[in-house]
Structure formats: C-alpha cells, structure tokens
Amino acid sequence: MPITKEQPIEITEVAVAEEVKTLESEERQTIVHCVCNTEGAEAYRIWPSTFLIEHGSTRQAKLVHAFNISLAPTWTLNDGRGFTLIFEGLSKGCTAFDLREIIPQDGGFEVFNIQRNKSDVYSVNF
Numbered sequence: 001m002p003i004t005k006e007q008p009i010e011i012t013e014v015a016v017a018e019e020v021k022t023l024e025s026e027e028r029q030t031i032v033h034c035v036c037n038t039e040g041a042e043a044y045r046i047w048p049s050t051f052l053i054e055h056g057s058t059r060q061a062k063l064v065h066a067f068n069i070s071l072a073p074t075w076t077l078n079d080g081r082g083f084t085l086i087f088e089g090l091s092k093g094c095t096a097f098d099l100r101e102i103i104p105q106d107g108g109f110e111v112f113n114i115q116r117n118k119s120d121v122y123s124v125n126f
Contacts, residue, residue, distance in 0.1 A: 028089025030061060031121045032099060034069075034109070035082040043075040044083075050101040050109065052087050054094045061088040061097075072103075090120065099124065 030052060036044055046069050051060040069083035070076040076083070090097060095116050101108035111124045 030087040032085045033123045047072045055096040
C-alpha cells in the first residue's frame with residue numbers, strides 16, 4: 001500500500017472569524033423582559049420570526065425561547081405580568097439594536113434603538 005502525504009487543511013481568517021462569531025453567540029444570550037399595555041391587548045402571542053437586529057450590521061439574533069407567551073398561532077391571555085424573550089447573544093461590537101417581530105400582518109412587536117448595556121438584560125414596554 002503506497003504511503004501518501006495528506007494535504008494540509010487550509011484555514012482562512014474568514015473561516016476562523018465565522019467560527020468564533022458562532023461560538024460567541026452560542027455561549028451568550030440576550031434577555032428582553034416585555035410589558036404590554038393592558039388597555040390595548042386582551043391576548044398576545046410571539047412569532048418565531050422575532051429578532052434583535054443589530055445596528056450597523058446585517059446580523060439578526062434569533063429568538064431562542066419565550067416565557068409567559070405562546071408561539072403563534074396560539075394566544076396567551078394578557079394577565080398584566082408581561083413576558084420574557086431569550087435571544088442569541090449579540091455581537092461584541094454591537095452598541096444598539098432593534099427588536100422586531102417580522103410578521104405578515106400589522107401589529108408586530110417593535111422597539112427601536114435599544115442601547116446595549118453590559119448585562120444584556122433589557123426591559124421594554126409595548
């Protein structure tokens with residue numbers, strides 16, 4: 001059996017940067033506590049197409065988990081306690097972002113220009 005020399009695996013800076021970005025976002029999370037105006041909505045729900053959209057980038061942190069709110073199409077009665085959304089971690093360089101529920105109808109949850117803090121825990125009102 002002939003002995004062959006294996007070709008070295010070439011790892012580019014771009015590939016390494018993408019892998020690091022993936023690992024960083026998997027290890028961190030961003031928490032958003034939400035309160036809804038009790039006058040406006042008797043029930044609410046969240047669509048999986050809800051993201052944190054970083055300013056100055058095309059990156060969107062995906063919704064990972066939701067507490068005290070149903071995923072669409074199921075509705076949750078508005079009990080005044082609000083709900084909590086857990087997203088992937090934001091990029092280290094992110095200083096501001098938008099929370100956007102991108103849905104095929106009017107009335108999605110949206111909060112613009114949220115300023116990043118060191119804890120990555122936020123409270124918003126709708």
